[in-house]
Amino acid sequence: MTAPVKGPASYFPSIEKKYGRPISEWQALIGASPLTRHMELVSWLKSEHGLGHGHANALVAHTLAENTLAENIGK
Template sequence: MATTKPHGPASYFPSIEAKYGRTIDEWFTAVRDSGRTGHKDIVNWLKTDHAMGHGHATAIAQYHLNPEKWAV
């Protein structure tokens, strides 16, 4: 039986959780609660307010804004 390996932004989720100490669902809740809606605004907020690296912030923003695109 083949397993599906995460692709796209989801491939970053394990390292995001390990490095920043929150689950991905917690990050999505934080983004939603922040009121930010644009990709660049979300990325900048994660980088500035949460000291997240650019690649990790981009992965969260991309998935948050387009979950249907990345669903397995």
């Protein structure tokens, strides 16, 4: 039995369905952005890509957490 997905990733199926892009594509856009602060990225996704606040926030939170984890593992 699989544990239910919790946290920001729980939004991913609805994000993919609503906006028609895979999560990996959104994460690549976030990673390529010159912006680095959480709320700057959220605002950018909302204004430039039409995402709702909750969806943008979930994508940014998850992506930044993954990047931080990867950086810490690389140390």
